[in-house]
Amino acid sequence: DNEMRLPLSRKVPTPSSRINPYRAIILFRLAILAMFLQYRLTHPVRTAYGLWLASVICEVWFSISWILDQFTKWHPVSRETYPERLCLRYNQPGKQCELAFIDVFVGTVDPLKESPLITANSILSILSVNYPPEKTCCYVSDDGASLLTLETLLETCEFAKTWAPFCKKFTIEPRSPECYFSQKVDYLKYNVFPTFSKERRLMKRQYEEFKVRINSLKAKFENVPPNGWTMKNGTPWPGNNTENHPGMIQILLGTNWRNDNYCKELPGLVYVSREKRPGFHHNKRAGSVNALVRVSALLTNGAYILNLDCNQYINNSNALLEAMCFMMDPTTTNKVCFVQFAQRFDGIDANDRYANLTTIFHDANMKGLDGIQGPLCVGTGCFFNRKALYGYDPSEAEYYETECLDQEISKLLGAEPRNLENELPSVYFSLEKSFGLSRILLASVLVTDDRFTRSITPNEILRQAICVISCDYEENTAWGKEIGWLYGSKVSIILTGFEMHTRGWRSVYCMPARSAFRGSAPINLSDRLRQVFKSAYGSMEILLSSHCPIWYGYGGHLKWLERVAYINATICPLTSIPLLIYCTLPSVLLLTRKFIIPMTSNHASMWIILLFLSIFSNVVLESRWSAVTMQEWWRNQQFWVITGVSSHLFAVFQCLIKALTCSRTGSNEAAMKSDNDNTMDLYRFKWTSLLILPTTLILINLWAMFASLFLAFSSGYWSWVLLFFRFLFAFGVIAHLHPFLKGLFVSKNRIPTVVVVWSFLIASLFSLLWVGISPFTTKFRGPDLKECGIQC
Numbered sequence: 001d002n003e004m005r006l007p008l009s010r011k012v013p014t015p016s017s018r019i020n021p022y023r024a025i026i027l028f029r030l031a032i033l034a035m036f037l038q039y040r041l042t043h044p045v046r047t048a049y050g051l052w053l054a055s056v057i058c059e060v061w062f063s064i065s066w067i068l069d070q071f072t073k074w075h076p077v078s079r080e081t082y083p084e085r086l087c088l089r090y091n092q093p094g095k096q097c098e099l100a101f102i103d104v105f106v107g108t109v110d111p112l113k114e115s116p117l118i119t120a121n122s123i124l125s126i127l128s129v130n131y132p133p134e135k136t137c138c139y140v141s142d143d144g145a146s147l148l149t150l151e152t153l154l155e156t157c158e159f160a161k162t163w164a165p166f167c168k169k170f171t172i173e174p175r176s177p178e179c180y181f182s183q184k185v186d187y188l189k190y191n192v193f194p195t196f197s198k199e200r201r202l203m204k205r206q207y208e209e210f211k212v213r214i215n216s217l218k219a220k221f222e223n224v225p226p227n228g229w230t231m232k233n234g235t236p237w238p239g240n241n242t243e244n245h246p247g248m249i250q251i252l253l254g255t256n257w258r259n260d261n262y263c264k265e266l267p268g269l270v271y272v273s274r275e276k277r278p279g280f281h282h283n284k285r286a287g288s289v290n291a292l293v294r295v296s297a298l299l300t301n302g303a304y305i306l307n308l309d310c311n312q313y314i315n316n317s318n319a320l321l322e323a324m325c326f327m328m329d330p331t332t333t334n335k336v337c338f339v340q341f342a343q344r345f346d347g348i349d350a351n352d353r354y355a356n357l358t359t360i361f362h363d364a365n366m367k368g369l370d371g372i373q374g375p376l377c378v379g380t381g382c383f384f385n386r387k388a389l390y391g392y393d394p395s396e397a398e399y400y401e402t403e404c405l406d407q408e409i410s411k412l413l414g415a416e417p418r419n420l421e422n423e424l425p426s427v428y429f430s431l432e433k434s435f436g437l438s439r440i441l442l443a444s445v446l447v448t449d450d451r452f453t454r455s456i457t458p459n460e461i462l463r464q465a466i467c468v469i470s471c472d473y474e475e476n477t478a479w480g481k482e483i484g485w486l487y488g489s490k491v492s493i494i495l496t497g498f499e500m501h502t503r504g505w506r507s508v509y510c511m512p513a514r515s516a517f518r519g520s521a522p523i524n525l526s527d528r529l530r531q532v533f534k535s536a537y538g539s540m541e542i543l544l545s546s547h548c549p550i551w552y553g554y555g556g557h558l559k560w561l562e563r564v565a566y567i568n569a570t571i572c573p574l575t576s577i578p579l580l581i582y583c584t585l586p587s588v589l590l591l592t593r594k595f596i597i598p599m600t601s602n603h604a605s606m607w608i609i610l611l612f613l614s615i616f617s618n619v620v621l622e623s624r625w626s627a628v629t630m631q632e633w634w635r636n637q638q639f640w641v642i643t644g645v646s647s648h649l650f651a652v653f654q655c656l657i658k659a660l661t662c663s664r665t666g667s668n669e670a671a672m673k674s675d676n677d678n679t680m681d682l683y684r685f686k687w688t689s690l691l692i693l694p695t696t697l698i699l700i701n702l703w704a705m706f707a708s709l710f711l712a713f714s715s716g717y718w719s720w721v722l723l724f725f726r727f728l729f730a731f732g733v734i735a736h737l738h739p740f741l742k743g744l745f746v747s748k749n750r751i752p753t754v755v756v757v758w759s760f761l762i763a764s765l766f767s768l769l770w771v772g773i774s775p776f777t778t779k780f781r782g783p784d785l786k787e788c789g790i791q792c
Contacts, residue, residue, distance in 0.1 A: 004089050008325040009332075012078040013371075018625040019076065025621050026070050029614035033063055036607045040597070043604070048594035055585060055596040058578035065575055068568040071561055073364060075371035076625060079510060083321035086328065097132045100328055101449065102320055102383075103302035104138040104267075105292045107285060108149055108310045112222065116152040117214045118520070119310045121176040123156050126308075127253075127266050128164035128175040130317035137268030137300045141288045145239025145273045147229045148221040150250060152214060153271055157252050159210045164266055166203050167317070170196055173514070176313035177207045179346070239273060247275035247469040249295065249462060270299065274469040282471070283480060286492040290484035293389060294436075294468040297444040298453075298461050303327075305384040312380055312519035315344070319516035323383040326508045337374075337388035337505030338497065341381040341512075342366070345521040353739055354528045355639035356521040357632065364626040365565075366509045373562040374507025376569060377497030381517040385505075389496075390445060391434070391482040393503045434478040440464045488545055491538030495547055498566050504557030525642075525739060529690040532643045536573040536651035543570045544659050576648035583645055583697050583737075586730035587704035595722055641736035645697060646690040694740050695756065699763040701730045 013019075037060060045052040090098040104126050108114055119140075126138045142149045167175045170193060174180055181204055188197060221229075228240030239245045253269040274291040276282060283290075289307065296302060304327055306320070316322070323339045326332055342362045366375040387396075431442045440461060444450075453461060467473065474480060480487035486495045497507065510516070522528040542548060549566035589595055597604045619633050705727060712723060734741060 004085070006082070006085055007331070008082055008086050008089075008329040010080045010082075012080055014076050014078070014367075014625045018621075022618075022621040022625060023074065025614065025617045026074075029611075029618055030067070032607070032610050032614050033066075036611050037063060039603060039607055043598050045594070045596060045598055048592065048596065051585065051588060051592075051594060052596050054581055058582045061575065061578045062582075065568070065572075068564055069365070072372065072565045072568070073368035073622070074561075076364070076367035077371040078367060079326075079370070079508065081322045081325035081510065081512065083318050083325060086321055086325050090328065091132065097135060099132060099135050100304055100324060101135050101137075101300055101302035102131065102304050102306055102324075103292075103296040103300055104136065104306045104308065105141065105289060105296075106138060106308050106310055107141045107143065107288055107292075108146075109143045111144065111146050111148045111152065111218070114310050116148060116218050117178065117211060119149070120152055120156045120159075120210075120214055121178045122308065122310055122313045123153065123269070124160055124163055125174065125176040125313040125315075127156075127160045127269065128167040128172075128317070129267075129314055129320055130168070131267075131320040133265060133267045135267075136320070137270065137296070137302065139270045139272055139292050139296055141292050142239075142271065142273040143282075143284075143288050145242050145245050145248070145276070146221075147231070147237045147239065148217060150271055151217050153252055153269065155210065155213055155217070157266075157269060159206070160253075160266055162203070162206060166199065169193075170199075171317075173317060174313065174315045174518070175317055176315075177203075177210075179313065179315075179518075181207060243276055244278055245273070245276055247466050248273040249465050249469070251299075268300065270295070272469065275471050277471045280471040283487045284490075286480065286485040286487055287474075290474070290479050291469045293386075293484050294438075294441060294473075295465050297386075298438075298440055298465045298468065299450075301386075301444045301447070301450045303386055303448040305386055305389065307380060307382055307384065308517065309380045309519055312517050314516070315518040316512055316514045316516045319512075322510055322512050322516060326510070327383065327385065332508075334394050335506055336508055337385050337500040338377055339383040339508045339510055340366070340375045340377055341383075341510050341516040343378065343381055344515040344518045346518050347520050347523060349523075352632065352635050354522070354525055355635045356523075356528065358636070359628050359632045360626075360636045363511075363628050364622060367511075367626065369562070369565055370507075370509040372565070373501055373559045374505075375509040376565065377493050377500075377507065379493035380519070382493075386448070388500050388503075388505050389484055391478065391503075394505055433476075434483055436468065436473055436477045436479070438464050438468050438473075441468055486547070488547070489538045489541040490534050491542070494538070494566075494569065495542055498542075498547065498549060498553075501562055501566075502553035502556040502558045526691060529643065529647045533647035533651050533690065536643075536648045537655055539570050540573055540651055540655035543574075544655065573648040573652050576644045576652055579641065579644035580649060580693075583641065583733045584700065586726060586733055587700045589726045590704040590708040590730060593708075593722075595726065638736050638738060641733075642694055642739065645694050649693065650690060691740075692762070694737050696762045698734060698737050698740050699760060701733050703763060705730055 037056075040056050040059065086099075106119070106122060106126070108119055111119070123138060123140065126136075129136065140149070140153060163175075163177060166172065170191070172180060187200065227236075229237040231237055238248055248271070250271040251268070252271060253266050272292060272295055274282075274288060282288075293305070296305070304323070306323070308314075319341070323341075326336050326339050343358070345356055348356050369375045431445055435441055435445055440453075440456065441464070477483075482499075484496075485492050486499060489495050501507070522531055543550075546552065549563055549570055553563070585596065597608075619630065623629060623633065708723065708726070
């Protein structure tokens with residue numbers, strides 16, 4: 001009894017011996033920064049006033065950006081969960097399981113780009129998770145309406161019937177067979193089962209046969225027949241036209257009332273492809289998730305929803321139990337809108353040269369936000385409270401936990417359409433305007449389980465499910481505006497999390513010892529830059545929308561530090577403009593023999609040295625409590641500069657052009673990589689315009705360094721100290737753009753020729769214009785020879 005009364009989770013504050021020195025160095029750096037800026041503002045460089053002014057504006061912006069970032073790291077926390085207490089309280093042997101039902105969403109678009117084998121492994125890890133199978137159902141959204149995806153899922157179901165029992169019998173981790181069998185570990189070291197070795201060999205052989213079947217399916221579907229695909233019964237596949245097809249739902253593994261596909265050892269599995277017609281705006285990923293929210297509400301109505309990408313698998317079989325420790329804890333059950341897990345990736349080299357791990361964000365910033373009102377939602381690897389997605393406040397969610405609604409639900413489902421206005425005015429009208437005309441969907445909104453399906457036939461539920469994924473169902477409703485994933489941005493999930501926080505919900509950040517989910521990340525630079533471009537473009541859309549955190553949500557329940565975090569995430573792409581200016585400054589200073597700081601006294605050198613010491617101390621002390629290594633910090637800094645002068649800059653200008661012209665320009669989706677051996681692609685550059693500007697900056701700075709050295713040795717240089725500082729400035733820019741430098745000079749990592757040519761052209765144009773115009777420098781005018789003659 002005492003064990004059952006213990007909390008299911010615990011907040012662990014950062015030890016004072018680690019966080020207090022970090023706070024002290026933040027204050028010290030803030031003081032140094034203020035005095036440095038005061039010195040810079042009060043000591044202009046008269047001989048290069050334009051360069052000085054540009055540099056000061058950039059430094060002020062960088063300082064504001066750093067301050068906004070540090071505010072959210074003032075009180076970082078970690079969390080511990082106790083899944084064994086959860087099971088003792090809600091899932092005791094011999095008693096009815098009282099764990100909450102969880103719907104798992106997996107989204108796919110094009111199986112020829114998103115490897116079917118990777119998707120199958122993701123589904124297999126879900127079907128074999130350590131959670132009661134009767135309390136879980138997986139919904140796969142196929143936005144490409146591909147028969148290949150459905151055939152892959154059918155093969156996956158058959159293999160799962162042997163894979164899931166094998167995993168649970170021998171407590172296998174991870175439960176993605178591709179990752180499990182590729183591990184280079186001694187799998188017999190801690191195993192005590194005498195039959196394990198034999199059964200493992202048998203299972204590995206079965207998986208290899210499964211891989212062959214999946215690969216043969218992919219090869220078969222690469223060439224489309226002239227008349228399109230046909231199903232096994234000979235009828236044409238409804239999704240042959242991916243932009244014009246009806247909605248499709250196929251229950252592959254189901255629950256008790258779907259007797260044909262019932263398997264008590266496996267969770268449910270449902271294939272969903274929403275209707276698409278020309279002339280309708282389908283809202284891409286956010287629209288597909290909202291369709292899954294409605295379908296799952298009719299079929300299972302899980303109280304909580306887990307969202308995953310098709311290239312992401314469950315690495316920790318207890319991940320669902322970890323999340324339920326927060327969602328089902330009586331002290332937080334009606335306060336937590338989502339539980340965000342840290343993102344981790346496979347296939348990344350040891351140096352993480354393109355900062356795919358984003359450890360600064362996931363291991364430092366998110367911990368800091370968890371100490372305020374909760375982390376930002378990054379979409380994937382996130383458990384949602386269904387009531388929070390429905391747009392309710394925490395207080396309203398408590399109302400729907402009561403048991404007094406069965407009679408109203410029966411009336412809602414049994415009433416004739418013409419009598420609804422008279423019999424249920426209070427319930428029907430308030431829900432219809434928000435959720436649409438499906439009475440079964442309206443009934444599901446009132447509860448947190450599937451009790452509303454007891455008096456409805458399965459065929460009627462399926463007919464209603466097809467209805468709620470139609471193109472026009474969301475018209476004149478609150479879907480995408482107040483309910484579900486909000487529309488209006490390519491990072492709609494951040495917008496959705498922001499809306500939840502303004503309503504008073506809080507979120508939780510969970511980092512178990514064994515990472516809960518793992519996925520694949522872009523391994524070549526061009527794909528990585530396109531991925532960042534999409535995120536930056538979405539942030540700019542939010543900045544220019546009515547939901548901008550700078551002015552939206554006042555008077556609500558959003559804490560001011562949480563608002564600062566959202567503002568910082570939204571204005572982050574704007575940093576690209578001062579960053580581009582600052583990366584161009586070293587070449588200008590070398591060519592003009594000017595400097596942005598007056599070097600007539602030692603005060604400037606003192607402030608610069610103190611500023612760099614405070615930055616170094618800040619990084620060291622932050623790494624102590626966040627466990628972020630110095631190498632990871634440096635990779636993050638490098639990629640911050642690279643994306644700032646490429647992806648973020650392009651996103652800012654493209655979004656501004658769209659806002660000014662009201663055009664619907666789109667961004668390129670990052671292609672999903674599915675090759676098994678990716679090590680040779682780490683420095684492979686695909687052509688993209690995002691590569692041109694960083695390469696140009698390297699060429700300009702290298703040319704300026706060589707040109708200034710030539711001038712110094714040929715005509716003498718009046719101050720080698722100033723030349724050293726200018727060289728140091730330029731070297732800092734080149735060091736941050738180091739991946740491009742390797743692409744220029746190392747043959748196996750070579751940047752595409754077309755990018756180099758364009759970069760040379762732009763750098764040459766810059767040089768010629770500079771020689772001819774020489775801006776930003778004060779022109780010296782000597783005495784007028786006509787007035788005072790040659791002897792003046």
